[in-house]
Amino acid sequence: xxxxxxxxxxxxxxxxxxxxxxxxxxxxxxxxxxxxxxxxxxxxxxxxxxxxxxxxxxxxxxxxxxxxxxxxxxxxxxxxxxxxxxxxxxxxxxxxxxxxxxxxxxxxxxxxxxxxxxxxxxxxxxxxxxxxxxxxxxxxxxxxxxxxxxxxxxxxxxxxxxxxxxxxxxxxxxxxxxxxxxxxxxxxxxxxxxxxxxxxxxxxxxxxxxxxxxxxxxxxxxxxxxxxxxxxxxxxxxxxxxxxxxxxxxxxxxxxxxxxxxxxxxxxxxxxxxxxxxxxxxxxxxxxxxxxxxxxxxxxxxxxxxxxxxxxxxxxxxxxxxxxxxxxxxxxxxxxxxxxxxxxxxxxxxxxxxxxxxxxxxxxxxxxxxxxxxxxxxxxxxxxxxxxxxxxxxxxxxxxxxxxxxxxxxxxxxxxxxxxxxxxxxxxxxxxxxxxxxxxxxxxxxxxxxxxxxxxxxxxxxxxxxxxxxxxxxxxxxxxxxxxxxxxxxxxxxxxxxxxxxxxxxxxxxxxxxxxxxxxxxxxxxxxxxxxxxxxxxxxxxxxxxxxxxxxxxxxxxxxxxxxxxxxxxxxxxxxxxxxx
RNA sequence: GGACCAUUAGCUCAGCUGGAUAGAGCGCUGCCCUCCGAAGGCAGAGGCCAGAGGUUCGAAUCCUCUAUGGUCCGCCA
Numbered sequence: 001x002x003x004x005x006x007x008x009x010x011x012x013x014x015x016x017x018x019x020x021x022x023x024x025x026x027x028x029x030x031x032x033x034x035x036x037x038x039x040x041x042x043x044x045x046x047x048x049x050x051x052x053x054x055x056x057x058x059x060x061x062x063x064x065x066x067x068x069x070x071x072x073x074x075x076x077x078x079x080x081x082x083x084x085x086x087x088x089x090x091x092x093x094x095x096x097x098x099x100x101x102x103x104x105x106x107x108x109x110x111x112x113x114x115x116x117x118x119x120x121x122x123x124x125x126x127x128x129x130x131x132x133x134x135x136x137x138x139x140x141x142x143x144x145x146x147x148x149x150x151x152x153x154x155x156x157x158x159x160x161x162x163x164x165x166x167x168x169x170x171x172x173x174x175x176x177x178x179x180x181x182x183x184x185x186x187x188x189x190x191x192x193x194x195x196x197x198x199x200x201x202x203x204x205x206x207x208x209x210x211x212x213x214x215x216x217x218x219x220x221x222x223x224x225x226x227x228x229x230x231x232x233x234x235x236x237x238x239x240x241x242x243x244x245x246x247x248x249x250x251x252x253x254x255x256x257x258x259x260x261x262x263x264x265x266x267x268x269x270x271x272x273x274x275x276x277x278x279x280x281x282x283x284x285x286x287x288x289x290x291x292x293x294x295x296x297x298x299x300x301x302x303x304x305x306x307x308x309x310x311x312x313x314x315x316x317x318x319x320x321x322x323x324x325x326x327x328x329x330x331x332x333x334x335x336x337x338x339x340x341x342x343x344x345x346x347x348x349x350x351x352x353x354x355x356x357x358x359x360x361x362x363x364x365x366x367x368x369x370x371x372x373x374x375x376x377x378x379x380x381x382x383x384x385x386x387x388x389x390x391x392x393x394x395x396x397x398x399x400x401x402x403x404x405x406x407x408x409x410x411x412x413x414x415x416x417x418x419x420x421x422x423x424x425x426x427x428x429x430x431x432x433x434x435x436x437x438x439x440x441x442x443x444x445x446x447x448x449x450x451x452x453x454x455x456x457x458x459x460x461x462x463x464x465x466x467x468x469x470x471x472x473x474x475x476x477x478x479x480x481x482x483x484x485x486x487x488x489x490x491x492x493x494x495x496x497x498x499x500x501x502x503x504x505x506x507x508x509x510x511x512x513x514x515x516x517x518x519x520x521x522x523x524x525x526x527x528x529x530x531x532x533x534x535x536x537x538x539x540x541x542x543x544x545x546x547x548x549x550x551x552x553x554x555x556x557x558x559x560x561x562x563x564x565x566x567x568x569x570x571x572x573x574x575x576x577x578x579x580x581x
Numbered sequence: 582g583g584a585c586c587a588u589u590a591g592c593u594c595a596g597c598u599g600g601a602u603a604g605a606g607c608g609c610u611g612c613c614c615u616c617c618g619a620a621g622g623c624a625g626a627g628g629c630c631a632g633a634g635g636u637u638c639g640a641a642u643c644c645u646c647u648a649u650g651g652u653c654c655g656c657c658a
Binding site for chain 2: 031034036037038039040043047049050052055056062082085086087089091132169171172173174175261288289291293300301305315317319320322323324327329330331334335353354356357359360361382384385403413425426427429430432433441442443444445446447449450453456457460461464465468493502503505506508509514515518519521522525529531532533534535536538541542543544545571580
């Protein structure tokens with residue numbers, strides 16, 4: 001149930017009728033017509049721009065259309081008044097019963113309220129995290145992980161068939177570096193003194209990996225040439241790292257559907273197949289790139305390379321897919337990977353990258369556009385940096401200084417729920433300040449707490465009501481007389497609840513899960529506001545002593561708020577709190 | 582030199598993909614605590630939406646240019 005969509009439908013139907021009666025010309029486009037909550041509540045419950053949008057194509061004055069429309073709409077029982085305002089807005093006021101029914105709808109649908117049909121079962125692939133399997137996940141990955149995961153849940157909620165996917169970069173040179181680093185730890189486990197030269201990973205997290213390797217192969221690799229052990233150790237180390245990463249993700253509550261290996265693209269003809277597809281479209285050629293301007297190309301030499309004509313699909317320059325030594329560039333397997341996604345039949349693709357990969361957006365979009373003949377849209381969301389603070393003081397991450405902050409550090413300190421919520425309190429492309437102390441503060445300025453608190457308060461009301469002998473069973477609450485919710489403050493909360501389905505749609509359409517977090521904060525604010533007014537106006541309290549029926553109606557409202565909060569938090573991957581400690 | 586992202590209240594940020602008098606939290610000012618949970622509440626002040634053009638009934642939102650900040654820019658994955 002989306003009341004805005006319903007009223008918009010009513011408006012369109014009324015306009016159709018006006019066309020049939022000759023009050024409006026035929027052939028008008030009604031698509032741009034909206035029914036939205038006005039910014040200023042004084043303008044009523046809902047406003048439509050119909051008259052202004054239609055005025056020009058219909059060759060009529062906006063106010064004339066608006067007045068004719070208003071007269072007809074006023075006949076509908078749901079609408080109590082329709083007034084023309086400003087340049088031609090039509091402001092509608094809705095009957096209290098319309099809003100009261102929102103609570104009934106929420107109770108009826110439970111956390112499924114607002115679940116949308118926007119996606120219509122279309123298959124969407126959301127690729128996120130995709131960190132190199134060379135070590136534990138750090139804070140930067142955490143934001144990408146939370147964002148991608150929440151986005152996936154949001155799209156699922158909006159009616160898409162979502163696949164969560166992680167691309168394992170296990171095919172490049174960095175996994176060789178990993179293997180050599182593990183080998184050093186392996187030697188160390190055998191009692192040897194080792195040094196970590198430039199270009200290896202000296203992190204402590206590889207110590208147990210070296211020991212596990214020792215336990216597995218004994219001294220078989222000691223003193224052996226790299227050619228003997230590199231391939232084996234690489235595979236072993238990659239698996240170990242992926243186990244680590246999977247465990248990190250699990251700690252954060254992220255579960256992938258698919259882990260896709262880059263390595264599986266090599267030697268299987270898949271890269272070749274993808275490039276062959278581009279070649280058949282005339283998008284592969286041998287050529288020489290211009291040196292980048294402005295940047296000092298010290299050892300620049302013009303070289304003939306195999307290039308993808310990405311400029312045909314919106315990129316700025318063509319991109320090399322093969323190195324001068326005949327090996328693939330990193331871009332080649334990326335193309336093959338996305339080719340594979342297209343072939344798996346997804347209707348839309350989403351990649352979540354860190355902002356430092358912003359330079360790859362155009363070329364990836366170009367590749368997908370070319371590979372799918374423009375049929376599969378690729379949206380790339382970049383997540384900006386997370387700046388860490390401790391009690392207001394910024395601190396820098398440094399591997400060397402040992403102040404390297406991992407995903408695990410964050411989750412262990414503040415918990416997965418807080419971590420996830422806070423990561424979504426900013427738009428994905430805005431920088432985020434993360435203060436280890438402030439996120440645990442219990443005050444209004446901490447949205448995590450504020451939203452959780454609202455949910456907990458509802459639980460508290462239910463407990464208190466039960467103690468007072470009020471029947472708060474599901475049946476009793478569902479059967480409550482919602483007509484008793486007639487105070488303007490209560491209607492206000494109902495209005496906010498009514499916006500939820502609409503918000504889900506907008507957030508899903510723009511791929512912006514942070515909107516859910518902001519909405520929840522607003523809803524919680526409205527609910528707390530109503531609660532606080534009960535301090536002065538006793539008739540607004542949720543429990544009305546000696547009046548079980550009124551209490552039940554108010555509890556129904558509170559319950560509806562809790563349900564929508566739980567649904568929203570569910571999308572964000574956060575568990576709602578039953579009580580605050 | 583170029584690309585991408587940002588620029589909104591003193592501070593940190595939203596702004597429903599073009600709607601009416603631009604919002605929230607913090608901070609500031611003033612009131613309020615024997616009251617279902619005051620880890621607060623209510624009210625108020627505070628804005629040339631970086632700047633300049635353009636598009637149209639209408640722009641913080643779309644286009645162009647400029648300024649400032651960030652990220653990135655042949656074979657490194």
